[in-house]
Amino acid sequence: MNKKLVMLLILCTVILSGCWDSKEAGRMFYIYGVGVDFKDDEYHLYAQLIDFASIAKSEQPPNPDIIQAEIGHANAKTLNEAFFKLYQSLDEELYWGHLTYLVFSEDVLHAGKVSDIMNTFTRFNDTRYQTWVYATRDSIKDVMLTKPILNKAITLSKLSDPLNSYKQYSFIEPINIRKLIVSIDEPNYEVRLPLVTLTKIWKSEKGSNTETAINGIGIVTPHSFKGFLTNEQISGLQWLSNETIRTGISIDLKPNSSSGNEEKRLSVVLEKNKVKIKPIDTNGDVKFDINVEMVAIVSGFQGNISEPEVQKIIEGEVKKQIKKTYEEGLNIDADVYQLSNQLYRKEAKKWNEIQKGGDIKLTDDSIRNIHVKVKVNSGRKSLKETIGKKLR
Structure with missing residues (x-):
């Protein structure tokens, strides 16, 4: 009886050992932010890959010159086609579970593409509904490459963590994918997207720094754009x-x-x-x-x-x-x-x-x-x- 039990345990150990479908963390790229533009009837996709290895152990990278993120760009008639172009250019699998923010260009808003873009993103199984959503008039690439002041980790930027500064000065309420979808599905519900701008307020011994700031809102409906209003308005x-x-x-x-x-x-x-x-x-x-x-x-x-x-x-x-x-x-x-x-x-x-x-x-x-x-x-x-x- 004991021999049979031992053989059964050995057999179970052989069958259950190994994680054939596991994914090594070091063999994946992590997408952290996405920007979407729309020009000449094509979507322009900007994907921000972040290097967690350089910032995972500290809120501040050990080397101020270290590259924390890279931006990839692809354009196509549909967002899915643009995604596939990005996939073809990558050496590793792209993981979507850490997507933290989306930025829409002014052209996307004028073209009434917000609902279409949301429909695409929410079909990804790994999409987080806590992902923050913004609009901008500035270059999407420049906005996404802007680092926080004092060389803080890019994961602590205003785009990725707007609630941190909102607790101290609550002027424009941040909005995430969940709230955007709920709001835009209501009858006559106009969504207020925070407007991100690039500014130069802080300086270091190396000169002026470029920072992101929330300087107004863009008002959108499911298929139209009403316009921007600045902080003063x-x-x-x-x-x-x-x-x-x-x-x-x-x-x-x-x-x-x-x-x-x-x-x-x-x-x-x-x-x-x-x-x-x-x-x-x-x-x-x-x-x-x-x-x-x-x-x-x-x-x-x-x-x-x-x-x-x-x-x-x-x-x-x-x-x-x-x-x-x-x-x-x-x-x-x-x-x-x-x-x-x-x-x-x-x-x-x-x-x-x-x-x-x-x-x-x-x-x-x-x-x-x-x-x-x-x-x-x-x-x-x-x-x-x-x-x-x-x-x-």
């Missing part, structure tokens, strides 16, 4: 999102004062944003009431000012920014606050009555009321200067 967007974690504004204490005069400026940090949008049926016409609540922490000012004054100033400024951004959206025929979707979710019957082709007509007075409530936290009993000015 969408300042009100941050107040109409419950995802806003922390942001800030600076305001003139006196409307007629020079904006460059620090002594007449108030700076505050705003947190705990809560938004409620309520559609109101007024004799067959739909209006919207917007209620916003937040906490303000005074971070900088000169002169003495009371909490009620701070509250009034902030509430007025936030209300003004909400109105301005709404008007900027109307200028490009965009529902920047997705008010139509609010009506669809809360009053579907009314939405069906007034919608035309999935759209509801928005006008300058579609927003009936904007109510902003700010709770001021000065961090001390009074808003007086810590160090007063001496008279001479």
